[in-house]
Amino acid sequence: MTDTLSPPEKLAALRAVLARDGVQGFLLTRGDAHLGEYVAPDSERLAWLTGFTGSAGCAVVLAERAMVFSDGRYVLQLETQTDGTVWERGHMIELPPERWTAAAAPGARVGYDPRLISAEMLARFERAGLVMVALDHNPVDAVWTDRPAPPLAPALPHEARFSGRDSEDKRRAIAAMIAETGADAVVLTDPASIAWLLNIRGSDVPCTPIAQGFAILRADASVTLYMAPEKLPETTRAWLGNAVATAAPERMAADLAALAGQRVRVDPAGSAVWFAQALRAAGATVVDGPDPVLLPKARKNAVEQEGARSAHLRDGIALAKFLHWLDANAAATSEIGAIEALDGFRAEAAEFRGNSFDAISGAGPDGAIIHYRVTPETDRLIGADTVYLIDSGAQYPDGTTDVTRTVWTGPSPAPDEVADAATRVLQGHIALAAAIFPKGTTGIRLDALARLPLWRAGLDYDHGTGHGIGSFLAVHEGPCSISPRSPPVPLEPGMILSDEPGYYRPGGFGIRAENLLLVGEHTPDGRFLAFETLTLAPFDRRLIATALLSPAERDWIDRYHARVLAQIGPHVPDAVRAWLASACAPL
Template identity: 65%
Template sequence: IDPAGTAIWFVQALEAAGATVARGGDPCVVPKARKNGVEQDGARRAHLVDAIALCRFLHWLDSEGVGRSELAAAARLDAFRALSPDYRGESFPAISGSGPNGAVIHYRVTEATDRTIGADEVYLIDSGGQYPFGTTDVTRTIWTGREPGPDAVRGPFTRVLQGHIALARARFPAGTTGHALDALARYALWQAGMDYDHGTGHGVGSYLSVHEGPASISPVHRPVAVEDGMILSDEPGYYRPGAFGIRLENLLLARPAAAEANRSFLAFETLTLAPFDRRLIDAGLLTPEEIAWIDAYHARVHDAVAPHLGDAEAAWLRAACTPLGGAPLGAA
């Protein structure tokens, strides 16, 4: 029995029945978490299929979402995913929270709490899909107004985005634990006296559990190193009770990185493909390196997803992926 992941009830029941229980780590968890080449290619495929559905949903939300309920929005996203013959269902019940409901970190919308998505407010959608070749988990925070969001929202949003970028760009020695990486995602928030009360990242399975051990990125120290082939979430956030919640989540694949001859380093490949809401980005808070990362990521999202969308959806995505301070993609 692995005491780190098994309820004590099983030990008690086995011992009461006369069994001898050996306590030790499960030898399967680390090899399972280290995705092989087939699983890594499957994850990339799953995230592209999922991105098509997610971008269709974000276009729908931008044009028709105001006035719809949180439950209706979650159902609409599920319906877009179901257009793929490979879709096998949600990887977890979607967190669909508008306004103050989004400030509840693990909010689960019910008929009793279902709220109408209003204009000029923050909407948070955290969801994922299961496909035979991979599992997805993605969170986007959206401003439902036509004009840029207010500074009271754009400031925290941009600091969450800075933390997200810092972790996504990280290069670190082999043997580094998620505990050592966690502060990267919080640093920009800390500088403004802000923080969030949940872990930054969890492992993700391959058509398995969307929350997979043993590695994580969290203030809680776990003596498990991030290894080549592991898929982890990158999801810093900020929550203002009674007002709004912000979380930005992509999935990252740990891969070998260039280093000195006598050293071994890792870096992350971003798997998720979906735009961040430019209406909530305060470019004045960003460094040139951060702006370059966002623009390169958005260009990658556009080039990968746009060919699979209808004309109206593709036009929306082109505008959503406009470089910060620049002309829309493809503009003369």
Template identity: 60%
Template sequence: MTDAPTRLHALRETLRQASVDGFILPRGDEHLGEYVAPCSERLAWLTDFTGSAGMAAVLMDRAAVFSDGRYTTQMEHQVNGLCWERLHLIETPPAQWLAQHGANARIGYDPRLLSEKALVPFLEAGLTLVPLARNPVDAIWTDRPMPPCTPCLEQPLEYSGLDSATKRATLATGLRDSGADCVVLSDPASIAWLLNIRGNDVPYTPLSLCFAIVRADAGVSLFIDPTKLTPRTREWLGGDVRTFLPDDLSAHLAALAGQRVQVDPAANSVWFIQTLEQAGATVLRATDPCILPKAIKNPVEQDGARRAHEHDAVAICRFLHWLQTEGVGTGELEATERLDAFRRQCLDYREESFPAISGSGPNGAIIHYRVTPETDRVLRHNEVYLIDSGGQYPYGTTDITRTVWTGPEQPDDDVCDAFTRVLRGHIALARAHFPLGTTGHALDVLARQALWEGGLNYDHGTGHGIGSYLSVHEGPCNISTHYRPVPLEAGMIISNEPGYYRPGAFGIRLENLLLVQPAVTNGENRPFLAFEVLTLAPFDRRLIAVDMLNTTEIAWLDAYHARVFEQVSPHLDNAGQTWLEAACAPLSAR
């Protein structure tokens, strides 16, 4: 790989040849996914920034990289400050920065990498945007990897719980009701759910990269590399799913002239809208019709999630036992490898659901820290260690964070104070009962209240949706300070992960996954919802300031730990059982 100044200079030369004065480059691919294949890591190649969310803006005399609060510290470490300004995308939005420094510039963009919704801030800022036929980064990335081509495999009914024909029939009914002739899908997770298929084209998420057009008669045109399809998978897809080359997609879109085509302006690239409108189709802007039913897990998927978390709990508890007895003196990287090895003891384990965040001491304060051989830090005595990880199992996806004290001395009072405030917020959210129709935004304050009382906060969301052997970050639900008009519904799985981060010192995050369930109430005669906790692992008692907890919080924690011990201990050896018994001992008896 060439150095950062050379790459930036080469890009500017390419922009001059394209007759534009600047360029915006998001972190993403043609499917607008979070995790992308190596061939689509354009932002990382250009800027060296490897976070999962970000954007670069390039002008002829200056350039900037933007990301959110999870990655600001990471950008400081990775991105060359002599070439790039490193900015918080909320505090200094890219459109605002470009309007300030390139108000009269012609700004190029790749219409296959940005949604129509993503372009709105740039247009509102008065910028002149120019769609480019070829991504200029691709023109200079001479050693760009080849696109992935892994087998596309069926997701059997014992895991999916509902056959594809039924899903497609329901979707087709919705299309007819809305007056649409078809819908374009570019999110491989939506297509995977709809057709009950999985793959391994991108890291951490079992997807097969493809596009689809679903018609109002429930037929599907699937655009996928044919070498991915085995005879068994072709048979699984059935006769109503016709397959085509990805390069055929443009012609098929052009053939929709005169038809009413549904497109999600946030989940599809603007290229689809531009191509359809140029062909004479009527574009109906509407949310991807797979997103909500995919998020509401059916009973089979719910049981699969419980099964995945039971297996995951055994690995996590083995790891936490190892960490307490042998972990000090090992590196952050080795710790992630140990955890992955424990998970691999389950034959159903497939891979991590995201790159594990293994941060000791000050590295734990980097919210989405990713350990590398260059940053690897040895775990030392008497410091805070944060491990955020997850696993993919064929029947469920997991995500868990635990923060532990490495001992042997007692932690400082201020560390225990912060930890306990995070724990109190975690418990408050887990215990919530709320009426049907409540959004995650309305619940977010529960997780922050104890921190706010101490003048503390955290700069990330409190909860995100989780897929069923799909993406570990799944829409449309969330729990956050940012309003999203999607109420929580029974069957959704969402994370509960408040935190606190003191730069240069330590980070704390406590995360369980929650399954939304109907609640039994004695109040008004109206439906309420509550959470079933899926994750099973102890919280570090050494960091809990018990006198800060009320009796209700202590009772919840004791009951949770009793359940952890009951379900996990039979799968541990004698030493592990002894450790877990102590880790799960009632706080009320302390």
């Protein structure tokens, strides 16, 4: 994304294009045509224009003002990555972009790219009184002169030994759901949904094994997959079978027009508004509804659940080796050096397929930046007597991992204020992990369990507590979550979510404790549910203030550590096993 234009020059060039388009502003979202969290280099428009590389955000460019927005995870990152002389910065929860835009330019004609914005987001701007103008081109592309080419990596089969269910069965089940709602077809725009439905994987975007494309699934279970022909080798075409037709993405507009007179389901939150607009223009009836693949994909079947356990065992072996290495080398290694070491330990497993996200490796004040991304320019020596946070994950064909550990590097004891905060974070983590809850419980009802120990000390954290996890797919997967703003989606057996409360002191340190949890039945009749902890890695005993723990919390930690030692110990070298035995000793 290199370019010779400075930030002010980029804005000036963009404003010239907007003036020619007859609009007084432009809304630029961070996502691509699939509205995904991870995007290919050719879709990193927000990063090119603003410098901000976080995974969530948007920008509004007006004639005299420009604002870039993100959520609480990226507040500090916005400050460091964007030019404050041309960009204002906003917290998109506390100051919604539509509210800021309406106040800054009431009644303005604001352009948008209908292929990059959902119907729900568009509606928020229209309700704010703005005149939203669909543009037939993206004005950023007109000034981004060295924009990369789109990815053309092949889509490859995802075998039944990993998926646990064949594609025909999935297609028929989803098609039946569509037919029951009275729809004739559904448009699928999320490559992760298509990957699950058709049992394919790819490598078009960083960290998430998807192949970019779109699909139309009809009520008779037939599918048309819209994907660049270069991405579909003969082996994959044979794998898809005769019930899955393939076509270039350019043909989709004509095929949508051919649905005139039919009822077609489109996700108003997860799909670009262009699809609904094209269908309505053709005379089809658009049926708003969530992507019907999301819930079945989130409910991992028995094969996927066992795969997740295998993936976490494999990952736990790498984590034990890394934490042992870190104990001896933290004082002399840097944030990037630690990432490289962890990557190396994970790569020892033949099944390793890369990271599930770019690792967050933050020492001292860098750990307080919730989604910190170290660069060669910001790389910091971890050093002695430091709070070090490492949040990382891996992709394996049988599962996706995500784990955070916070370490005190010593040799001095951790300061009381650090140990107190770290223990409260761990207490919140335990409260959620040990929860027993009735069927039908949503994530918003569980979120406070993880925050209560922090609240008692007047502390909190500005991010959700848990997100869904895919099966060799996205590390952040809907529709389930655990947060103060969770959607009303009940947690169900087979769902995998993270448990990651934290505490962050800007300029000081950051603490987070994260494991992945599998939802299962607690009672034989299924009326109550509970969590199984999948992640296998010790918590740093140097950061545990045992006096704050209840007997039940202390017992939970001891039992968890005993399990880690029993499952990981037999698979690591003697030196690592000896270190692990000490790290997992009873409190």
